[in-house]
Amino acid sequence: MFKTIKSDLPASIVVFFVALPLCLGIALASGAPLFSGLIAGIVGGIVVGALSGSNIGVSGPAAGLAAIVLTAIGSLGGYQNFLVAVVLAGIIQIILGFLKAGIIGYYFPSSVIKGMLTGIGIIIILKQIPHFFGYDAEPEGADSFIEASGENTFSAIFHVADNISLGATLIGILGLLVILFWDNILAKKGKFFKILQGPLVAVVLGIVYFILTQSHESLSIDSSHLVSVPIPDDLNSFLGQFSFPNFSAITNSEVWLVGFTMALVASLETLLCVEATDKLDPDKNVTPTNRELLAQGTGNIISGLIGGLPITQVIVRSSANIQSGGKSKLSAIIHGFLLLISVILIPRLLNKIPLSVLAAILLVVGYKLAKPSLFKKMVKMGWKQYVPFFVTVLGIVFTDLLVGISLGLGVGIIIILIKSYQxxxxxxxxxxxxxxxxxxxxxxxxxxxxxxxxxxxxxxxxxxxxxxxxxxxxxxxxxxxxxxxxxxxxxxxxxxxxxxxxxxxxxxxxxxxxxxxxxxxxxxxxxxxx
Structure with missing residues (x-):
């Protein structure tokens, strides 16, 4: 595993910068403490990364569970009661792993998986456009068409013009240009430019820009457009951010229902992500799905026990890892340690990172997932491939991930029935x-x-x-x-x-x-x- 450290270390830094705002944004969208998202990201990186059989998959809190978490915290009577359901979900996932339920992931058509990747790529682009221009009404990591603020994906983009932050936009554009220049020109000039990734340079420039323009009236970036990591005053206040389950709530049948629901949804999202990342993997490794369920279950038990959100393997982080050259699970593990070390030692420095720079990183990730050439390729493959592909893409963009995949799968089954009839x-x-x-x-x-x-x-x-x-x-x-x-x-x-x-x-x-x-x-x- 350490043989690939030259590839995994720079990739882990990029994944870290992608994961940081997503962990915080998903926690905010879930109505949970901000630190709970970081806990899930740390556990997803270190624990799940170590136990998983995937070389390039990265786990953490998932936007697809945010609505379930938000509802459950209120209905179960508090966050500590909800943590019991997270632990139960982990136990159920381990049981599913022992029952060999991971085989379910192999029954999704290739056209639907490709549609999922493309749909997520489009969603990343559409959701990051407001952040890129400094309009941060919606938390990072949201992926549903209808947003918590009452807007939808497209109305938020239409309102960008009325809410542009000049400073955030300028450093966002500069960050995007640096990343593109680094990827397309400098990375081909030598190994140094492959080890030192463009996104890291963009983030450093963003921090420098924020510091230099703090006193400027029009070019400065307001704190609402920056990363917002909780800053503890001392060790006791840091440890006080951890929450623990109230196991007296285990007799509540609704806790079990929420735990079972989260286990099913998290397992399905993980299996779909495994299929998708295996397709993106340039080395064409095949991830053992049952082992993945065992790893995810273990991660959710630990996350729930110390106050974290539920965990799944996440396509955004995984694809960023692949695009940055990650070769082994070491990149996922290092990214987890980077999250842990940074929130302990440098939270104030992290809070100087403009969200627009991180949006620039995600825009590049999204484009690589949804390249226009893929649409042309799918059309050439015939209607049996492009119909479920387009249905999946549109379903994800106009609803959410699971609904879009369900629609694509339904169309795929209908096509199978038609061909079977013929x-x-x-x-x-x-x-x-x-x-x-x-x-x-x-x-x-x-x-x-x-x-x-x-x-x-x-x-x-x-x-x-x-x-x-x-x-x-x-x-x-x-x-x-x-x-x-x-x-x-x-x-x-x-x-x-x-x-x-x-x-x-x-x-x-x-x-x-x-x-x-x-x-x-x-x-x-x-x-x-x-």
Whole structure:
């Protein structure tokens, strides 16, 4: 793992600067103490990073859980009662890991995963535009279309013109230019410029700009446009920021319900993120999903025990890690230690970082996730790929992550059903002699109840006086529903003077008396026709 330190250390610094405002913003959006977001980020980096089997995934508090957390804190009677639900969610995730539930992540179509990455990229861009210009009405990390302030993603952008902060905008533009110049030109000039990342230089410039312009009336940046890390007065006040669960609330059934809900949502978001980061990984590593659930569960137990928000693997931080050249889990672990050390030793320095500079970093991350060339590529792949892709993207932009993915998955399933309907069988009209049709119907390798409609339609449309050859030679699985359709057809076939020739690997049967009896001789443990 330490062999890749030259790549992981600079990547971890970029992830740190991406994670810092997101941890604080998600805590604010969740109605939780600001420090709880930092706890979740630290635990997600150090604990989950160490236990996870992912080389490039980064965990921390997730915006997708903010609405659940906000509601739960109020309904459960306080933050300490809510922490009990976080611990329970972690335990449930560990159980899911032992039950091998991680396999669920493999059942999401590639088009939906690509749509998720693109949709998140667009959301990052749209949500960071106001912060880039110094309009910080909405906390960092929010990803829902309807914002807590009452605005939506687009109305917030429309109101930017009336709320521009000149100082924040200037240093945001300068930071963006530095990052682009660093990535596209200097990074190609030598190893030094790859080790020293552009985002770090942009952040240093932002701090210097804030210090130099503090006394300037129009160019200064107001404290509301800066990072806001809690500053403890001494060790006791620092330790006082930690909260602990009120385990007497464990008898409350609603605590269990919230814990179960968070476990399911956090696990689903994590599994989707794992699939997405594996696709982005240039080394094409495959993350063990069950181990990931165990790692996430352990992280949530520890986070809940010391006052942190619930944790998931997060695509924004993970993609920033990949784009910055992270190679192993060391980058995630170091970013966790950077969060811990910085909030202890340099909180006042952190609070001099303009949010617009961090927005510039995220704008670049978002663009790399949602490159225009990807849209063109998806369209070229055909409608079966681009329809669920675009539905997922639009769903994420106009609702939220889970709703968008659900819509894309639903469309993907419909497309599978359509193609299954179309590919259940093949018809071939061989000849027509003596006014009698000779038709060969070849069934697919696997025929399930999804194919009932298509096969039933073809059987119903067979004309009278037909000689039907039913070819099952290559059919390995025939659902009971299909057998029953064929059985019912036997009665109609006699009425319509249709002769049937059944061809299978067992031989040829002319006008079988019963399909049910014919298939009954199969072993009960298998539906193979071979």
């Amino acid at each position: 590919n259940s069988h093949f018809l071939h009209i061989e000849d027509r002699s003596n006014d009698r049709h000779k038709i060969k119907m070849t069934l697919a390798e696997e025929v399930t109840f999804f194919n009932k409609g298509a096969i039933l339609k073809e059987l119903e449309n067979l004309p009278k006086d037909t000689y039907l050859e039913l070819d099952l030679i290559n059919t390995r699985y025939l659902d009971q529903d299909i057998i029953e359709i064929l059985e019912d057809f036997l009665y109609k076939a006699k009425e319509r003077r249709i002769d049937i020739k059944l061809v299978s690997k067992r031989g040829v049967v002319e006008n079988p008396e019963s399909f049910v009896e014919f298939f009954k001789t199969r072993p009960k443990s298998s539906k193979s026709l071979s």
